[in-house]
Amino acid sequence: MANAVHDLIRIKTPTPISRKVLLIAGEESGDIYAGRLISHLMKISPGLRVEGIGGDRMRKSGGHTFYDISEMSTVGFISVIGRIPFYRRVLKNLNSRIASGEYDSIILIDYPDFNLRVAKMAEKSGVPVFYYVCPQFWAWRRYRVRAVRKLVDMMIVVFSFEEDFYLKQGVNARFLGHPILDEAKLPEEKERVKLRKKLGAGPTDTLLGLLPGSRNSEIRDMAPIMLESLKTIRAINPVKVVIPCADSIDSTLLEKIVADSGEEALIVKGKTWETMCASDFLICKSGTSTLQAAIAGTPMVIVYKQDAFSYHIAKYLAYVQWVG
Structure with a gap:
């Protein structure tokens, strides 16, 4: 599956994926997916540098983090309010990095409230955005699909029905299977x-x-x-x-x-x-x-x-x- 993700990124990215990628995984499950993906990407593209937001699995796979998932995780609308100043500082930092032109592409993993803001920054700077393990907008907040259609170059979905849902909404989407199945051995x-x-x-x-x-x-x-x-x-x-x-x-x-x-x-x-x-x-x-x-x-x-x-x-x- 990771090989297929890599091939899609190469097709959609103006230059080969060989320099630097920004990856945002703000939660534990996203860190698991990030770790597996980075391991495969680095095997396929030696010399690739992946950095961004993640946890231990991202770091163990060779990625670099400037914010840890332990700093990013919140649940519910009320708990977010007290963290707004911190999130603003993080977004300001990311915006500066993206605007500098140092990234070939950006990979976002779930974490929609934060990641769609990152996607908006990327659009302004012309950096391709790939959404891996997409938010479940088919289940709630369906109006946000409009933002996805505008800001995301490709949605890489993990359930087959999601591909059909997003394609009908005019979003470029591909179903490549669920990463959990790659590792789940009974x-x-x-x-x-x-x-x-x-x-x-x-x-x-x-x-x-x-x-x-x-x-x-x-x-x-x-x-x-x-x-x-x-x-x-x-x-x-x-x-x-x-x-x-x-x-x-x-x-x-x-x-x-x-x-x-x-x-x-x-x-x-x-x-x-x-x-x-x-x-x-x-x-x-x-x-x-x-x-x-x-x-x-x-x-x-x-x-x-x-x-x-x-x-x-x-x-x-x-x-x-x-x-x-």
Whole structure:
């Protein structure tokens, strides 16, 4: 898939992709996609420099970051308000870099409220923009497709129906498959037994995985509720519980929330996919994790919590009834 993305960029970029690319991935899931993409791009184009906003996976793959995803992540309309001065400084910095002409192309990954502003800067400077893992404007805020049509040279979508949706809206879009499928390898039964043992579960134990999110704000909102539900669940079935902690999360925050709850749960760093494959059931915050859980074939309950203001705005703008 990354090879195909590279070929599309070469076709649409006036000069070969060999100098410098700006990449913006403002969230944990975007950092995962960025890391995989950069690894492939660098194999195909030695000497390529990729820099921008990302996390550990982007850096480990050879990318350079001048802002980390831990600085960028917010959820809901209210939480953004207090961060506006910071976002303005970041955008001003990016605008200066783009206007200087140092980038051959720009790759944006999801993160629409921020990334569409970057796309507008790029349009003014004549830099080609590629949107990889596009925002779900088919689900809500559909009016923003107008901006995409004007500002984005190509949308590289991850669901087949998205290509049809964007093409009908006059947007240049290509479906190349979902990057999660490139890496999602289901373990053999023997390997699954080993995974369960590492996570503290024997052959007869019921293992429940809790996935409260990849942002500290989500951990604060979702983890206490999930842990509270264990009282009811354990009254029926004495489950073993494991909570994977994303790299973008402050592990001490999660540890304190678990300790304060009085519930027993094993916290593991960066073992999300292993937890999904090893668990018998999952409680997941809505988002990328629900797709991963579906690929793993593990039954799940999807939950989410927002402040009342954000909830009512989202409900007004949404075109779908369910989240996941």
